[in-house]
Amino acid sequence: MFNFESFDSKVDTEIIGRNFIYSEEVESTNSFLLNKANKFNSDGTILLAEKQTKGRGRKERVWYSAKGQNLTFSILLTSKKYLGKKFNLLNFTTSLSVAFALENLYQLKTELKWPNDVLVNGKKICGILLESTSQGSKIERVVIGVGLNVNQGLFQGNFNLEPTSVKLELGESVDREKLLAELLNTFEELIQKIDTNPDEIMKDWKDRCNLIGEKISVTEDGNTKYGIFDDLDEEGFLLLKTKNKIEKIHFGDVSAA
Ligand code: BTN
Numbered sequence: 001m002f003n004f005e006s007f008d009s010k011v012d013t014e015i016i017g018r019n020f021i022y023s024e025e026v027e028s029t030n031s032f033l034l035n036k037a038n039k040f041n042s043d044g045t046i047l048l049a050e051k052q053t054k055g056r057g058r059k060e061r062v063w064y065s066a067k068g069q070n071l072t073f074s075i076l077l078t079s080k081k082y083l084g085k086k087f088n089l090l091n092f093t094t095s096l097s098v099a100f101a102l103e104n105l106y107q108l109k110t111e112l113k114w115p116n117d118v119l120v121n122g123k124k125i126c127g128i129l130l131e132s133t134s135q136g137s138k139i140e141r142v143v144i145g146v147g148l149n150v151n152q153g154l155f156q157g158n159f160n161l162e163p164t165s166v167k168l169e170l171g172e173s174v175d176r177e178k179l180l181a182e183l184l185n186t187f188e189e190l191i192q193k194i195d196t197n198p199d200e201i202m203k204d205w206k207d208r209c210n211l212i213g214e215k216i217s218v219t220e221d222g223n224t225k226y227g228i229f230d231d232l233d234e235e236g237f238l239l240l241k242t243k244n245k246i247e248k249i250h251f252g253d254v255s256a257a
Helices: 004-010 029-034 087-106 166-170 176-196 198-207
Strands: 020-026 046-052 071-077 110-113 117-120 123-135 138-148 215-220 223-232 238-241 246-249 253-256
Touching: 004 020, 004 176, 020 029, 029 046, 029 071, 029 123, 029 138, 071 176, 087 110, 087 117, 087 123, 087 138, 087 166, 087 176, 087 198, 138 176, 176 198, 198 223, 215 238, 223 246
Parallel strands: 020 046
Antiparallel strands: 046 071, 071 138, 110 117, 117 123, 123 138, 215 223, 215 253, 223 238, 238 246
C-alpha cells in the first residue's frame, strides 16, 4: 500500500500534489479527474490509483498495470496559468520530469520517444496521456496521466513496444513514495520554465531523443510516412524531412526505419 506520510514528508511542492487523492481502484485516473461532476477542481490535484479497471493509453489503447506495484496517477491543471500552454510542452515537461527522477534517484539512462514515452534500454518504462475538456473554445481542465512501471516484475500480453520497470532495470524494488515525490518536485519546477525558459525544456528533451537526425517511420490511422526526423518546431511538433519538403507531424507512432 502507498504510504502517504512517507510521500508527504518528501514532497516539497506548493501546488502540485497538495490536494492528493488516493484510490484502491478506479476505472481510469484520467477519466475521473476529467469529469467535472466528480467535483475535484483544485489546480495540481493528484489522483493516484493502485488499480485501474479501464486504464487508457494513447489512441484508445488499453493501459495495464499490476495492482499496487507501479505509479498510475493523473495531475489535474485548472489554473489559467497552465491552460494556455502548448500541450506538447506540457507533455515534454512531464516526460522530462520522469526522466530526471529516474536519472537522479537510480542513475538510469533514459531515452525519450516523441511525443511522450520514456524508455530505458530501448524498452518502455512510462507512458503519458494528456487530455483536456473545453467549454466552447475555452479549455477548462487539462489532465496529465502518467503510467510509470516501478515494481512490476512480469509483463504479459502483446505490446507495441516492449515494457520494462524500474525493478527490472535495477534488479531490486524501489520506494514508490520517494519516486513520486521526486517526480512531482521536478514537475513543478519544470512547468514554470515553460514561460521562463522553454528553450531549456526543448534542449533537455531533445538531448534524450535519440531518433532526431535518424530515418524514421510515422504511422497514424494506418498511414505510414517515411523520412528523417529533422527536428521539433517551437510548439513541439515533429518535423519530418522527406524528398522535397519538411512536413509537420502532429500525431503518430514513431519508429526507427
Ligand atoms: C500511453 O503510453 O499510451 C499512455 C499511457 C497512459 C497511462 C496512464 S495510467 C494513469 C492515467 N490513467 C489512464 O487511464 N491512463 C493514464
